Amino acid sequence: MKKLSTTVSALLVATSTLAADAVPDIRSRALEVFKPLPSTTPAVAHNPITPAKIALGKALFFDPRVSASGVFSCNSCHNLATGGDDNLETSIGHGWQKGPRNAPTALNAVFNVAQFWDGRAEDLKAQAKGPVQAGVEMANTPENVVATLKSMPDYGEWFKAAFPDDADPVTFDNFAKAIEAFEATLITPAPFDAWLNGDEEALTPDEKQGLALFMDKGCSSCHTGINVGGQGYFPFGVVEKPGADVLPQNDRGRFSITNTADDSYVFRAAPLRNVALTAPYFHSGKVWDLKQAVAIMGTAQLGQELSEGEVTLIVAFLDSLTGRMPEVNVPVLPPETDATPRPNGKIVKK
């Protein structure tokens, strides 16, 4: 499709007409590339999900006492009220330090092939152990987390109920497993799912045109699968590296995990469900406007300057990935006891 020097609305009409002829069976094409969300909580490896484990995981997800300072919970940076992330360039953590990368959403994260922008955690239970120990995030230690949780009798009971076969259930491993179980419930069915499942009316004509463009232009080569991304690793700047503001030179992405030259500036393709809720964008969090993010992807990854009309349609499709949040009641957490380690907001330089 050529860039047209016309108004956007005229372009929309033109594109709509064009694609109605050109893309007769867009759903079967889409089903080869994407997959609708399941209607129930998915299974995860080596961690049977039970209601007791979900309830415990929810309590832990909302408990700021798992951070050294007592200020941050998982929900601080993966805020379920704001799309499962924190809407910051990069998160602010312990001691007002800024994290190195934009916080990804916890919503539907269970469907990613691996966790973190560089995929260094193979699943959510591995991921859950990271921020707790990161000096710029929660700055805590596994020992202190376990001491904190063991100090509150209710947690002892909840861990026992969640891990009934364990002699000593309150462990850092089980802490992480419970959080994974809760996060596996954070699934947000979207209009796109309804449409993939056969409801023709679930997407507007513009959204369908956007989807067609998303596939035709090549976006879906990387942003694929159930999470419309999150399935593989790709260099940021396949065709043309974006400027250092968007792609800071000192963060070489997956290279720091694999030490392989080919992995320099390689990142996990961002999962795009709820992307309209999770500005700012990219691992650097430098781009606030979704249209601008799409345009940058066009030049950097596809070598194409997308027209304003094309960007608008693709964003319309991306909006159809905004899903319905599960209802989450604020948990009632147990009170501290004399044995609970006291919050410590001091910044320890390593």
Add this chain to the structure above:
Amino acid sequence: MKKLSTTVSALLVATSTLAADAVPDIRSRALEVFKPLPSTTPAVAHNPITPAKIALGKALFFDPRVSASGVFSCNSCHNLATGGDDNLETSIGHGWQKGPRNAPTALNAVFNVAQFWDGRAEDLKAQAKGPVQAGVEMANTPENVVATLKSMPDYGEWFKAAFPDDADPVTFDNFAKAIEAFEATLITPAPFDAWLNGDEEALTPDEKQGLALFMDKGCSSCHTGINVGGQGYFPFGVVEKPGADVLPQNDRGRFSITNTADDSYVFRAAPLRNVALTAPYFHSGKVWDLKQAVAIMGTAQLGQELSEGEVTLIVAFLDSLTGRMPEVNVPVLPPETDATPRPNGKIVKK
């Protein structure tokens, strides 16, 4: 009652027997001093409460974008998962600055005669404007809050629904009124209420003994009314000033509001509902152990060294003030737009 050099359990039996004879009509005495919580949301002055206003207020209460940094919401320091406060000595706010006083619980706060430790806000709508603008808390301005809220069309609709008669409903005043409406729903009926309402079994014998002591010793002279406190102002250290660790010399309490010598080190008597959930204690937040706090109150306010058994019984009564949290679903907040002011975590020295 003299301090007995005996085991606590023996003391409990002794006290129990004593009081069963000595305090035949403890409930009528209690009803002269305390009042049970109402079963419905109370009315507040100059702010009719409607479901639309409550829903808006809940969204605002959970929205970190009302802080300059985008990090803190009302719920950060008045965390509904942990007794309506943050379990910190004093809160950590913008730029990792520490606030001057311990964060009081938002639960049942609608029943306090005035808000803040020094009562400087006459009600919750006045209170809600404080932390947003405090440099060490949210460090925001009314103008920036309004600009933030106006930038998100959903908020525009929600304010319109909550304030249907206002031509320009998105204002800082209405922001505060909506938060007050939501907070008025944060009522936690406790066993003590059931007992006041006639359910004899709602309190254990120990709890009733503790209540009798609470009244006999004079605690209820200040900690009175529906919130078992929060009704009046009293010097901290009526009889004997506690040490500077607990009562820091540089915080003269209500004196800073009234500039009256008599108000030096005067504070609002702490409301004691859910006190078992809201350690650490006092405006300084220096005492973590509720028993220790009760003992300090004995010497400082009553000039009495309470025995360990008496303290234990009083704490048993205080535990009966722990109430049932209302169910609060995490709200789904609207996404930012191009017009939303960006988060600004910079620390501006004034």
